[in-house]
Amino acid sequence: MSAFAIGVDLGGTSLRVAAVDSQGKMLEKITTNTAVATRSRDLVIDEMCGAIQQLTSKFQNDSNHLAGIGIGVPGIIEMETGTLRWSPNLPGWHDYPVHAEIERRLGTKVILENDANAAALGEKWLGAAAKVDDMCMITLGTGVGGGFVLAGKVWHGMSGMAAELGHLNVERNGAPCNCGSRGCLEQYASATAVKRMAMEAVAAGNAPEMARAMKASQEFNSKVIYQLALEGDEPAREVFRRAGNALGTVVADLINILNLPMYVIGGGVADAWDAFAPSMMETVQRNSYVYLATAPRENAHGAHDDAGQPPRRSTVITRARLGSDAGLVGAARCPWLHQKMN
């Protein structure tokens, strides 16, 4: 008898629900692009439960059973109570017992996971980190998230708050952050930060091409800035160099702290890999002698993007492979790891 799981990715801008088989093959995906953050919480949960039930009915039969349901949620989940403690992108969900409510509506058990942890699980299952047991994922999106998979399992820490990598300090007295601190990674390497740094350069009168692009386009965002960097615009390139330096500072520290075989960089900003990876790798090499002692021999002196079989006991820093599906398939992976069979 075969089995499938349902994965849910509850993003700030879209809700996606998928049925995924035990080998990771996506059987069907339902996507709603309406902005989740601005809609009523109850409507979103209705829609989510509806999609879950729709896929369950479609794929569950005598020879294919539902292994479970995993839901990736942005924000900090108190693991014991299933309460969403803090979610900047879902303001109406604060302290909401999301776990209990969804289980009540569906009449079955579900597993909640932080979205960045789910993305790490996805890359570990089917993506860049499929061949290692321990890995770290850094997701560069609207914010910066992180996840650790150690010995094949998510490392949650004592209260589910581990891997808040977006709030590691990279610049003392740097740019102020929503978390209350200053100089957090998120202020340099998120899509929001890339845009802010570009706008600062424009405001300072130092970036004529970016100023033109800002005027010409309704959507002046990190993609537009990356395009300019690709075309050789120096101020745009400098924005990504700063992002790369900040990221390199954090990756070097993570290598010195955990000595893991693989660090995976994902999220939308990772598409600009060519623009930030050189400065990231330079900083990693300067700041981490653990990296220097364990760098892949064949390519120790530059950025690399090889997620194939890594050389034994070397430290690989690489791009994510699954794009925006990482969190979705990672959520679907949760029921198998929890060994809960419904």
Place this chain on the structure above:
Amino acid sequence: MSAFAIGVDLGGTSLRVAAVDSQGKMLEKITTNTAVATRSRDLVIDEMCGAIQQLTSKFQNDSNHLAGIGIGVPGIIEMETGTLRWSPNLPGWHDYPVHAEIERRLGTKVILENDANAAALGEKWLGAAAKVDDMCMITLGTGVGGGFVLAGKVWHGMSGMAAELGHLNVERNGAPCNCGSRGCLEQYASATAVKRMAMEAVAAGNAPEMARAMKASQEFNSKVIYQLALEGDEPAREVFRRAGNALGTVVADLINILNLPMYVIGGGVADAWDAFAPSMMETVQRNSYVYLATAPRENAHGAHDDAGQPPRRSTVITRARLGSDAGLVGAARCPWLHQKMN
């Protein structure tokens, strides 16, 4: 039948060997204060093996068996081969197959462990962290070392290089470090750094009391500077504030990364707790919202030094309890954890 283990602490300045029973009681300790770093490697190993054999003969009998031998070594040990890959305090030992050599001489198996990891194991077994499963220890000595115990075991990383906490970046373009980077924690929070920062203040003409102490004493060191800080000397207090800020930056990052229940600060400089803890705690509170969300309720706004039963799921930052014996008893703990019976 009872059992005991032998622990060895091979420091840069002394060699200590102890017999420790299964409850952690130290049965006997042999200490040599001759500087290990400046003596020939073979002589040191002779002496170590002699002391191990002496204690073994004394305590091993029909009703008390030797559970094993654990040796704490400063530097990076390649776990697979038992080779000392890098040890700034034991320059003649570089790339030396110390594990094989000691086993050859003793004719029995021994377990090698990095000295900072051994200290973490000691505090976990008998000290500040006895009641938690997961902990981090930061040792402020001549250099700065670190160790993680996760789920009761040392986290080595893929090649034994995890927890190089002394080389985490706290100040971009800060003071140059032996590791090749700049602005490492070790350059602000080690005994060496405390002395350097004091000497810089003296050289700048801003520290008349420290200047007097430097002239008056052959041994101008972190203890003398702490004494001045206790007496209210502002430049001496500033030195420890800088150490505390650097330490706080790293502890905040570690809390955001791992969300562990306990961070233990040990080593000689930890004796100056009163002088650096306030600025350390201030920085932790400013930089880590994970700390703020998990700080012990009864004392969330100041430094605290309570290693008793921690409140449930709170983050405790505390002083080590075992002093210089942490590494020695931690080394003796290794054989039991490895479950090797000799």
